[in-house]
Amino acid sequence: MRRYISTFIACIALAGSGPAMAACEFDIEVNDTLQFSTKQMQAEASCEKITVSLRHTGNLPVEAMGHNWVLSETADYQAAAMEGMNAGLENDYLVPADERVIAATKMIGGGDSTSVTFSVAELAPGKYTFFCSFPGHWSSMQGVFELI
Numbered sequence: 001m002r003r004y005i006s007t008f009i010a011c012i013a014l015a016g017s018g019p020a021m022a023a024c025e026f027d028i029e030v031n032d033t034l035q036f037s038t039k040q041m042q043a044e045a046s047c048e049k050i051t052v053s054l055r056h057t058g059n060l061p062v063e064a065m066g067h068n069w070v071l072s073e074t075a076d077y078q079a080a081a082m083e084g085m086n087a088g089l090e091n092d093y094l095v096p097a098d099e100r101v102i103a104a105t106k107m108i109g110g111g112d113s114t115s116v117t118f119s120v121a122e123l124a125p126g127k128y129t130f131f132c133s134f135p136g137h138w139s140s141m142q143g144v145f146e147l148i
């Protein structure tokens with residue numbers, strides 16, 4: 001039954017994806033739980049710029065339930081998140097100028113919004129990982145960013 005349901009959901013996702021769903025602009029919501037509103041993003045490699053807007057609809061302050069959106073190579077994200085913990089909130093819990101970070105928004109709390117705009121011209125098509133670098137969040141707050 002579980003397998004059937006996953007297949008069913010995968011089919012819906014596929015039906016709704018394809019080239020038309022790939023985009024250059026994304027709106028992602030977060031709240032007082034440890035999840036992004038999406039686990040999958042498909043961006044077009046032909047986009048001149050990609051913009052990711054992040055909106056925190058929760059109530060908790062950034063010190064307690066901060067979220068950001070960080071993009072890195074999948075092989076790098078765990079280390080970037082773990083080492084970023086020591087960098088503190090003033091650095092959005094990322095090592096300053098971390099070369100493993102392809103793009104990142106600032107860390108926001110409930111009621112706040114932010115965005116980041118970046119170029120993908122130097123990125124090879126393929127799958128990357130996006131995550132939240134707030135301490136302890138990366139293991140559940142993560143998803144696939146695919147450049148197609």
Ligand code: CO
Nearest residue numbers: 066067132137
């Ligand atoms: Co978070």
